[in-house]
Amino acid sequence: MTQATPESFEQKVLSRFDAIDNRLTTIDVDIKATNAKVEKWDGRLWGLTLALIGTAWAGIIGASVVVITRSLSGV
Numbered sequence: 001m002t003q004a005t006p007e008s009f010e011q012k013v014l015s016r017f018d019a020i021d022n023r024l025t026t027i028d029v030d031i032k033a034t035n036a037k038v039e040k041w042d043g044r045l046w047g048l049t050l051a052l053i054g055t056a057w058a059g060i061i062g063a064s065v066v067v068i069t070r071s072l073s074g075v
Helices: 009-073
Strands: none
Touching: none
């Protein structure tokens, strides 16, 4: 019966460092991809927010014009 030669402590440590390095590389790539998605959605959210604020101001100004016009015309 032959036994496989056991790995030395140094080889085990080096293989674990390699595994950790691979995981960190994967995490780094995932974080960069997520940041790109967040920036894209952040820009869209700001655009939507500004559009809603503009719509609200248009409604406020329109309603004010109607109220002022009616009060000046005596209706």
